[in-house]
Amino acid sequence: AVRPIIELYTALVLDRSREQHLLLASKTGGINIEELFSINPDILCKIPIDPIVGLHEYQVRKAVSFLELKNQLAQECSKIIKNLYELYVELGCELVEINPLAVTAESKLMALDAKMVIDDNAVRKYRLDFSREEATLEEKARALGINYVELDGDIGIISNGAGLTMATMDLVKNLGGQPANFLDIGGGASEEVVFNALSLLLQNEKIKIIFINVLGGLTRCDEVANGIVRALKSSNKAKRIVVRLVGNREELGRRILMENGLEWYDSMEEAARKVVELSLT
DSSP, X not given: OOOOSEEEEEEEEEEGGGTEEEEEEESOOSTTHHHHHHHOGGGEEEEEEOTTTOOOHHHHHHHHHHTTOOXXXXXXXXXXXXXXXXXXXXXXXXXXXXXXXEEOTTSOEEEOXXXXXXXXXXXXXXXXXXXXXXXXXXHHHHHHTOEEEEOSSSEEEEESSHHHHHHHHHHHHHTTOOBOEEEEOOTTOOHHHHHHHXXXXXXXXXXXXXXXXXXXXXXXXXHHHHHHHHHHHHOSOOOEEEEEEEETTHHHHHHHHHHTTOOEXXXXXXXXXXHHHHHTO
């Protein structure tokens, strides 16, 4: 194990308010640094960098001087800061930090821990892949283009439009239920989108029952119904489903549900009450 004699801190961060980068350096590294910096801001050196001009040699020297490093350690630190900046710019990072940057007993610099925050646009631009061997449901939803946020409850929610989805969640909560997620299939959702959305929730082991609340305008109720039926037939996960389906082509959509043994509701509140009731049994 490495036993640091000194723990330093260095980072590059995006300062959006001033439209510039900041090179940060401190002789105090390790845990609780944010708290230490807020209590004593003088222990943190902030060096602004013009994004157009880039990092200058004098800025690197200023950071190294603040860290009070000399000779070989100063050279090593300069190289680390330059490499850090190159990585920061190349990958479109919002933050790259080394904490702690340790001075070892052998008078060497060693990065004992590091952190990166990469802008979502850069992830797409460079096609960076951070997927795990087994992706989380939120990662799967993102890959499918579905607006999904996982919560702590046991009632799955699928709706169309952020406003209706939030209203559905609030109603379930007010009636004594616990929403398990936010999932908005958006306007004009196709059968495929509904299939993907419901298939996703069927994989969530915490969910006991799923409430699908769709007000069809651009979204066609028959497309929604076909997506629901297809997802249920394709899955080996059995969960109870409550559907409120109103609007564009609702009669066709309801007929599809009935032919496949699924009930539907006109009233959003009536459907929500049924969902909460079933979740508590």
